[in-house]
Amino acid sequence: MTARSGLIERSEELRLLTRLSADPLQGSGSVGLVVGPVASGKSGLLNALCEEASRSGVTALRAVGAQAECRTPLSIVGQLLRQAPLAAERSKQVRLLLAMSERAAAQHPAPTGPGQEPWQLPTDLVQELCAVLFELSTAGPLLICVDDVHHADTLSLQWLLFLIRRLGTAPIAVVLTERTSAQHPHPAFHAELLRQPNCRRILLGPLTHQGVVQLLESRLDAERADELASRFDALTGGNPLLVHALLEDLRTCTRLPSEQRPSRLGAGYAFSQAVVSCLHRSEPSALAVARGIAVFGESCTTHLLGQLLDLSPATVECVIRGLESAGLLEHGQFRHPAVRAAVLHDTDADDLSKLQHRAAHLLYTQGAPERAIAERLLASNEPGEAWSTRVLCDVARQALFDGDADLARRCVEHAHRVCADRRARGEVLILLAGVEWQLQAGNATRHLPQLTAALRAGDLGDRHSVVVVKYLLRHGRITEATAVLDHLLAAPGRPAEGRTTAELQTVKLLLASAYPGALAELPPFGPTNVNADRAPAAVRADPQLQAAAVLDEVLSGCAGENTFLGAEQVLRTIRLSYRSWEQVEFALLALIYGDQLDRAAVCCDQLLSRIGRAAEGWRPPLLALRSQIAFRQGRLVEAERFAKTALEEMPWPGWGVTIGLPMAVLLMAQTAMGKYEDAAELLSRPVPQAIYKSRYGLHYLHARGEYRLATNNPHAALDDFLICGEMMQEWGIDLPTVVAWRAAAARVHLSMNNHQRAKVLIDEQFKRLQPGPSRSRGIALRLGAAVAELRHRPSMLRQAVDELQRCDSPVELALALADLGYAYQNLGDHKRSRTMMNRAWQLAKEHSAEPILRGLSSMFCDVREEVPQTASATVLAGDLSDAERRVASLAALGHTNREIARELFITVSTVEQHLTRVYRKLKVTRRSDLPGELCLVSTGSSASYA
Template sequence: MTGRPDLIERTEELLVLNSITTAALQGAGSVGLVVGPVASGKSVLLSALGEQAGAAGATVLRATGAQAEAGTPLSIVGQLLHQAPLDADGAVRTRHLLAVAARATGPDQLPADLVQALCGVLFDLSKTIPLLICVDDAHHADPFSLQWLLFLIRRLGTARIAVVLTERTARQHPRPAFHAELLRQPHCRRIMLGPLSHEGVVHLLGTRLETERAAELAPRVDALTGGNPLLVHGLLEDLRSSTRHSLDQYPAGLGDGFAFSQAVVSCLHRSEPAALAVARGIAVLGDQASDHLLGQLLGLFPSLVAGVIDGLHSAGLLEDGRFRHPAVRTAVLHDTDAAELSALHTQAARLLYGQGAPERAIAEQLLASDRPGEGWSTRVLCDVARQALFDGDADLARRSVEHAHRGCTDPRERAKVLTLLAGVEWQLQPGSATRHLPMLTAALRAGELDDRDSVVVVKYLLRHGRITEATHLLEHLLTLGRPIDARTASEVQTVKLQFSSSYPGALAELRPFGSCNVNQDRTPAAVRADPQLQAAAALDEVLSGRADENTFLGAEQVLRSIGLTYRHWEQVEFALLALVYGDQLERAAFCCEQLLGRVGRAAEGIRPPLLALRGLIAVRQGRLVDAERYATSALEQLPWNAWGVNIGLPLATLLMTYTLMGKYEDAAQLLNRPVPQAIYQTRYGMHYLFARGEFRLATNHPHAALDDFLICGEMMQDWDLDLPSVVSWRSAAARVHLQMGNHQQAKVLIDEQTKRLQPGPSRSRGLTMRLSAAVAELKYRPSLLRQAVDDLQRCGSRVELALALADLGYAHQNLGDHKRSRIMMSRAWQLAKEQSAEPIQRGLSSMFSELREEVAPAPATEVATAEAAGSTASATDGLSDAERRVAGLAALGHSNREIARELFITVSTVEQHLTRVYRKLKVTRRSDLPSDLCLVTSGSAWYAS
């Protein structure tokens, strides 16, 4: 019998109870009191005792207390006596006594003679048959039944009667006098039931599952149920149901099943009256729950709450004042009426706000209530939304600001919240934010937005390419002539630079910048302290030709420290553009990768424009495969119409990449896509025109290409953005003139571009030196091209480096140095192949064909060399810095003496370095050196560090 699953770890308790019934059978009346938490198995134990007592010859009379009948006089007595096997006269007499007793119940207790007469019915019956009286849930018994039970128990003596009661564990018994009197009886024994031990849980699980699986699940089940048998049985039922579908999947959702949920609810409904309310309060308050706060929320005394919480701990539902598992909380919430739950959350928010609780905790209550909040709730929800964006919690940010907007009735406050909502949506899904722009522009014109939010709306319009509206609204704002604070001044300065750097075509329409009454500290210290100003200052210095190393360090500092939120995108863009237009491509690529790694779900709207910038960096580095991937991904992640004029940047990058890779059909399809007409008023239009010109030049339309380059140049000159590092339109136009035989026009353009170069090596100088060589006398070309190669090596511009190497090889060939020519062209071919630059590969093959030398296809030895170099490229990581510098120059065809002179070392040192390089890379000659050594630069050392 004790092997039953519902009697696991109850053997000793059942033996004690059997000894009580045995004593009664032998004429020694006895009493047992079984005490345990709710659902701990008291009723099961009592039922098993009744079965065994009945088998032993006793007559079992059963009664069950119920909370609903706790006020019904003699409800327990009636249940017992109506089951008694009385003869007809005895039954009539008993019914009469119960009727009289029901009418005679006073405010406190029954008359003693009636109690004695009712007890006499059982005493007389026990003379002929032994009795076992079982009262389950005695804590729900009415006072008169308890009076009768005590009278009976005190007079058991030698009667063949055993009385066994069960009651729920409680900090304070509801009938303390009855409890004290019962326990002082000498023939009364108390049996305490506790939760199942770990071994008990394993045993119970083993009745339904394989032994190994039971042992594996037991720790999780124990933690989830606290050893409460009813909860464990609920889990078992869910496990059994789920294994019908997949035995391997059922542990994943442990606690999420219907049977477990019902077991939780059953425990609460069977607990003391306030237990369900307290459980609901804990479910609502979560980590903020305390005895005092629960009492305020539910209108209960804290002491009562503390007692109920003790009971819930004993039942295995709580641990350290919190639900053991989210599934328990879910079950409690699902059992609560929606209107009641909403009211609890609303009251909880009010209480938490009054106590100065964390704003996030208050916001969670407001959101859960799904009701309009009070006046203070709007500020709380908006603050939480901003912080949630910073923390990466996209869902909380969106829900908070949407709830604030729904509950806000004041026009000015509602417009402010709508500004935040548009920003949140732009950060999460830019395309959806455009729907708010009409209302925001109307609010701005109506004077419902403060100055800072007004500037933010202007930035929204610019982001979506609505330049005319942005221009008019900013003009409207600035002509008001009222003083603005420092933070708003930073926003104005950002928008000003945004117009001058990205939308310069519209800047001419804005005259009131100077009339804006701005009180702003523009000292260097103030600029460094404000990331917004620092980013703007960095880009301004680059575009005005005043940039130095401090400029780029400042831009990097901004990118390292700035948060990726809707308010900070312009700072991110400015700082990255400062690095890109300053020809700091490796630094820009590193920072951009770091930013992309930080983009989470709460900043998905920032990813597409960030990818577009990463593509621009990659194509300038000559990393065509990467550029194609970044630009394509940017265009895929944001609908075409959501880009506005900003579509020009990823479109130009992809167009340029396709052109350099020889994918002319793909490029032509891009050009067939319509772009906003306003794009030609923007920086994005410059990039687009330049890329279109490159495509036209590559596809033998030089005149159309020249038009695009010259128009691009006119725009840059008009807008005061005429820097080669922004768009090198002069070098592109010079190439067209060279192709058409107009050497003099090409030289004029190249000389003009040379004057505009910034000091020091750069990608722009490398491009310019390569073209300078094209218009120079043959004897001067190698020197100019070596300088171009050196500059392009330093900035890591692979495709441009391949072209410069090819030109250098061709120059050496014309000068009769065939060996060096083959090395240069081989290196160029390798670089072009690595980046899938098919037109360059074809051009090199054509050049070699003309010279009766082939670099591709096989069986040329240079192709084998290139493949071998590719296979050893990863081995270059094992070279020291000195070895890499020597090997890099050797890979470019320099002699040992030239390398020694370049690096200021001896020829013997060069020979020693090369010996070690050959051994490490397992090559035997210079032509076998991998092509990535051509990119060794001292200028990239900062990146390695």
């Protein structure tokens, strides 16, 4: 057979059937049974046989069984006899005979219960109906073909068996086709048929790979056919109907615009319909089993399918083998995702939803992985139960941990949508807000009305109510937050749960650090110190509370090295999640307010580098903190970039009162860079009124004061600084490392020549400084020099320079160097003055501090000139020992030998010896000839602070 006839790889089967249909010509009856999977080409084989028979002079009668007519009595008999070439009178008799038989059958409905035998047509009627064909065969051989005999009604099967048993030497050939089935719908008929001596069974299989190639070559050019053959074979399993459907989709898609073409092979309409056709033409349970496999996916087992569909495992296995022979399945799974998609698309949405939910419950009872259960729940819209809600929430948390943001959001949104229990729905809403916050912090704002409504309705437990308090605080709704806390604390015996106690204590510390004024409005709760003996061990062990306690130690002025080591440990080991933000914020603020800026920068950068898609909500607040670190380090350009990015990546309403931090840093950076128009535009933007009741308002007031001072509005600036200071004193967080309001106010007084008031503020600032080198101490020393006598200024400024070098604060260092240069100028040391001024210029230029540059230019017109070099950079880098560099750097700054000895903890004699060697190596004769680059060399004691 040629490919054009559609009988590829069916030539041998057609030859056998043609020989069988020739038997009537020899005067003997014969029977053929063609068995094959659904859509394997049985009907095409019958068509070809009928054509061959007609050409040989054989009369061919054909009937087709249909599932819709399997209960219609004598449907096959009627099709055959009504097309028989009979004389008019005999044809009328046959019609009357059929009508009589059908009326008789109608009076005996099909059995409805087990054990009931089907009614049989009376033998005389069967004999008369068969006699019609026997009479017709006397005029010439007959070929009787019945396609899909498995769909025939029982009376037609009774008639066929009667006919076949009496063929004998009658010139009649009977050819039947049926689909492959482990459980035949009419086993008695099938068994009786096969025991007939004149019956020949012919099996059809799927096309081989070469057969697929041949079929493709009949429709495509050879090169294209060879290219697609393997893919077609893998997708269809050699099922001719599916191969033809793929070819049809291929032909159709070439006529479509490129944007409308299917994205992959198998995604076309014809293939999808062919898959559905195969299933509907298969045995009745095949469609249900296919849907079950589509729902279970890789989790599918015959046992689970049987439970899902109320079928025995043996029945399921038989159906699976049939679908595998039809090319739809391979090893119990769909050959291709396109087949699964077609099955799911053909299923009614409500039925599929129920099926998915039932499958999820079966997997849950079997202890299957939660992610597999969640996938089925996500495909269902059935009302949520306690177990399903719990599974979805657990999978959402794990997905966040694994970085699968999309799955996390879908799980928690679905759980909230289908959850029917009010209390559980409120708890899911808490998780939903947390997930939204972690994925994109600003999105969590939209859930705040629902959260507060659930809170008022009593749908949240104590622990979740505390979480809502945190959201309310973040968005400046302090009155509501304190009201909730007051309610939680008022009831007797609450809180009883250890975790809730820890949450409440964390909120207390959050209030103390961010909203200190609100804390006074609440009744006392929890221990005043997290490590107090009366605090339960479960409370003290809570990591969130421990991180809050670290910040509390810094703000209370009792932080030590162990405090900062603890903060670093938190930041380096923490896993990014919506639950751990407070820990990160507390630990970073502890380092920032503890003047541990290098440590804070390293930890913050590490956290930013670990942010994935499932933690994008972390980026804006982390960038805000990173901008604050960069500004305090004097990296103005970086601070501006970090703050701008933070504000761009999260909508302004999403920040709540915390917007005060990035706005303050951006305002400070732009002011320090001389970008006054940009700063003015930023100040014009409204901020939440509640910001002035929070720590974020301190930073905002300070930044606004700096802008006003820089733009010649000292009185307004002083008001901002003093209000800021008053708030800090009231709240008990009056530390220079939080906001150095005294230093800022002192600068205002200095600008107005109020030196006495400035001195009082500076002296008070010194009293509040923590021991050890710090940026705050360097700033205080620089300002202290401004109110000291001229002869004492260089010494104080050299100390300031030394402090700021150790802390790596370039902008403040530039100011100190400029002041030192000005002091030297007033003392007549012009060479050293130029050295300091030029170095200040270089630092200010490097960090875009335009106001400092303008100030230096106005005082010294030659400030940009480089100091003549008396020694090469190579000598500076290589010839001096570390000890000699340290001594030379302090000498270049103007320190006396005794001061150098005291600073480096060495003797004056040792200093003199080092200087002698330095002079010789650098070929200079006195201290004033030392190159200015030596001012940048850190002293020995600074190594610990790098």
